Amino acid sequence: MLEIKDLRAAIDGKEILKGITLSVKPGEVHAVMGPNGSGKSTLASVLAGRETFEVTGGSVSYLGEDLLELPAEDRARKGIFLGFQYPVEIPGVSMVNFMKTAINEQRKFKGMDPISASDFxxxxxxxxxxxxxxxxxTNRSVNEGFSGGEKKKNEIFQMAMLEPKLAILDETDSGLDIDALRIVANGVNKxxxxxxxxxxxxxxxxxxxHIVPDHVHVLYKGRIVKSSGKELALELEEKGYDWLKEEN
Amino acid sequence: MIYIENIEDMSAEQDQLLNEVTSNDYKYGFYTDVDIDSLPKGLNEDIIGMLSAKKQEPEWMLEFRLKAFRHWQTMKMPAWAHLKIPEINYQDIIYYAAPKRKVQYESLDEVDPELIETFKKLGIPLEEQKHLAGVAVDAVMDSVSVKTTFRETLAEHGIIFCSFSEAVKEHPDLVKKYMGSVVPYTDNYFAALNSAVFSDGSFCYIPKGVRCPMELSTYFRINASNTGQFERTLLIADDDSYVSYLEGCTAPMRDENQLHAAIVEIVAMDNAEVKYSTVQNWYPGNKEGKGGIYNFVTKRGICKGDNSKISWTQVETGSAITWKYPSCILKGDNSIGEFYSVAVTNNHQQADTGSKMIHLGKNSRSTIISKGISAGKSQNSYRGLVKVLKNADGVRNFTQCDSLLLGDQCGAHTFPYLEVDNDTAIIEHEATTSKIGEDQIFYCNQRGIDTENAIGLIINGYAKEVLNKLPMEFAVEAQKLLQISLEGSVG
Structure with missing residues (x-):
């Protein structure tokens, strides 16, 4: 589904991703872990098509297509969803209106008629x-005045509405209490x-x-330094990231 | 639930909009070829005499015009606004042009088909089906009212809704009593000019205790080359009455500048309520700032009676230059004045707009919500006065004045004025300036919404407080206009 090969990306001339290679197949859950500043969020942004990052090398193929050629909105319409680490507020735009616009954009892209009010x-x-x-x-404006937990739940809600083929959840757990974490994880699992x-x-x-991954990758200084099964996550929890930093 | 349904209607409209947004030309830039019967260029007492004669006006009307003209000659164009106004040659303007066929029409079939075609392009609801939408239209094409609909229905309620010229002939007492009572011809330069040469407009009288059963709507259209349009509207709401009045404007594309100086006067008696809504989309000039309408308007209402209310709502996207301050004189005790405005400027447009709330009555209240949106190389100013007189106890005012910037070559300015002579008054003023963030746009992009639509969505969200004050069918049109006006301004 997704083939990332030697992907390099920079912001303001500074290289953040220094050659990422990763392959994701349908049905899989991949966890990307790593210490702060390792490039995790940059990877998410580059895959979603944020233009503040410049792709300096490598390739990304998504469903057999060159992903890097597509503008962000087309990537979204083709089923890529990014759950934002810091969802932005859009004052005055209701969630209802926002979601309906998003769904109809997706439908239009697929040559479908707009969704009816009752179906929606x-x-x-x-x-x-x-x-x-x-x-x-959902009657409130997009993320406006939402608590941290509500914002993250709202991201998963949007993901549920848009039914993506590939969801990238960027630090969705940060700032969540244990109940919210459970709800978010349940949503993803469902x-x-x-x-x-x-x-x-x-x-x-x-x-x-809560979300059991098939593969765990550790990102450090813009490179994947270790990939393994779910047991790697536990090992990291126990030992921290330092042992990996020393190895690299 | 109505709330949600409305939003859905709007978003469906937004989808449709996508298809329309592809062209960057001024959407309503077409020109109808109708025979014009006009006076020669220039302005003097003879011209005014001919104008008055052409309109078969009574002597008192001509006297009023001449007094105004003589006063105007003593005045100078105001220079205090934050506007760069090219010099206007008032002798190079035709002050009267009317479609030639001056017959009274019994049905639409008799109206010049070209004119009907124009109305259709504009989507003006003249046809029967629009009756169902509850809109009565007094369409003004150039200077003479071409067609007035639903008058009979209105007449059943004793409501008078007709062209100003007709009112001069048929209701001279009302016109004499109220014309110039809110905006005297001495008020300002453009008011004096309008009083001298106004060609036509609308007149509306709602009798005591009557709630007008439909939205009254006038569509103005400037159509003859080199013709300044000078509209005059007089709206009187007698005791315990209610009326909602809509004014929408589009003009065909023109290369030379066109002057427009209108007057709107509103009188609200005891317990009366008037809602006056405007969507203004006159030709703003091209991307280089060539052409476009000069819009110098004096709009003022007086809450004459106790517990009366006047509410102005405006969505201003058009005109090269806008100079306009819909105001309320709150004379009655417990009277209420409101001003809700969205003003969009793009390319080289200039707008200096806002409101004046003059509190004379005890416990009178006013609200000003102004949302400015500037893009391109435009200049957008809010100018507002809140004045509380000595004997007006217990006055309240809330002013919120927001500016949104797109790009870094445009300007947003605020000029609030406060004159308070009574220390029981509570006056609040809030102001914000913001920019549309790249992160907001990317968030929308990531949900499949392209940048153009994302801006439309964000703008409409920003302006929602004002758009919500508009009648539904107007709100949809206004949403479209906001997005169309800002096409290509980011990216």
Whole structure:
């Protein structure tokens, strides 16, 4: 589904990603871990198409297509979803309006008619249950005045609404209390199936107690320094990142 | 739930908009070829005499015009606004042009098909089906009202809704009593000019105790080359009455500048409420700042009676230069004045707009919500006065004045003025300036919404407080306009 080869990216001339190679197949969950500043969020942004980062080398193929050629909105319409670490507020734009616009953009891209009002409301109700969010949240403006936990739940809610093929969750666990963490993780697990894939970016192992990954990669100084099964996460939890830093 | 439904209607509209947004030309830039019967260029007492004669006006009307003209000659164009106004040659303007066929129409079939075509392009709801939408239209094409609809329905309620010229002939007492009572011809340069040469406009009277059953709507259209348009509107809401009035404007594309100086006067008696909504989309000039309408408007209402209310809502996207301050004189005790505004400037547009709230009545209250959006190389200024007179106890005012910038070559300015002579007044003023963030746009992009639409979404969110004050069908049109006006301004 996703083939990243020797991907390099820079911001303001400073290279952050120094050759990432990663392969993700449908149905898989990959965890990308690493200490602060290792390039985890940069990887997420580059895959989602944020233009502040300049791709300086390598390639990314997504469903057989050159991903780096596509503008961010087309990547989204083709099923790539980024759960933001810091979701932005858009004052005055209701979640209802925002989601409906997003869904209809996706549908239009696929040559479908806009979703009917009743179908849309039904979909909203259904998906809100997955992340256990209340109606009032979706009537408010996008992320405006949301608590940290509400923002993260709202990201998973949007993911549920958009049904992506590849979801990249950037530090979705940061700032969550244990209940919110459980809800977010349950949401992700419920949305998992054999056709979609998830990349979970996290600093801590605790999210991986709830979302069990098939593969764990450790990112350090812009490179993947270790890849293994889920047991790697536990090892990191126990030993910290220092032993890897020493090895590299 | 109505709330959600509305939003969905709007977002469906937004989708449709996508298809329309592909062209960067001024959308309403077409020109209807109708025979014009006009006076020669220039302004003097003879011209005014001919104008008055052409309109078959009574003597008192001509007297009013001449007094205004003589006063105007003693005045100078105001220079205090934050605007660069090219010199206007008032002798190079045609002050009267009317479509030639001056017959009274019984049905739409009799109206010049070209005119109907123009209305269709503009989407003006003249047809029968629009009756269902509850909109009565007094369409003004150039200077003479071409068609007035639904008058009979309104007449059943005793409501008078007609062209200003008709009112002069048929309701001279009302016109004499109220014309110039809110905006005297001595008020300012453009008010004096309008009073001398106004060609036509709308007149509306809501009798005591009547709630106008439909939104009254006038569509203005400037159409003849080199013709300044001088509209005049007079709206009187008698005791315990209510009316919502819509004014929407589009103009065909023109290369030379066109002067527009309108007057709107509103009188609200005891317990009366008037809502006046405007969507203004006159030709703003091209990307280099060539052409476009000069819009110098004096709009003022007086809350004459106790517990009366006047509410101005405006969405201003057009015109090369806008000079406009819809105001309220709050004379009645417990009277309420409101001003909700979105003003968009792009390319080389200039806007100096805001409101004046003059508190004379006890416990009178006012609200000013102004949302400026500047893009391109435009200049957007808010100018507002809150004045509380000595005997006005218990006055409250809340002013919120927000500016949103797109790009770094535009300007946003605020000029708030405060004159308070009564220390029981509570006056609040809030102001913010923000930019559309790259992170907001990327967030939308990541959900599949392209940059153009993301800006539309963000702008409409920013302006929502004001858009929500508009009647539904107007709100949708206004949303479209905001997005169209800002096309290509980011990226």
């Amino acid at each position: 409301l039904k979909l909203m109700r259904e998906k809100k249950e997955i992340v256990e969010i209340t109606s009032s949240l 949305l998992r199936n054999k056709d979609n894939a998830t990349i979970v970016i996290t600093h801590y192992q605790r999210l991986l107690d």
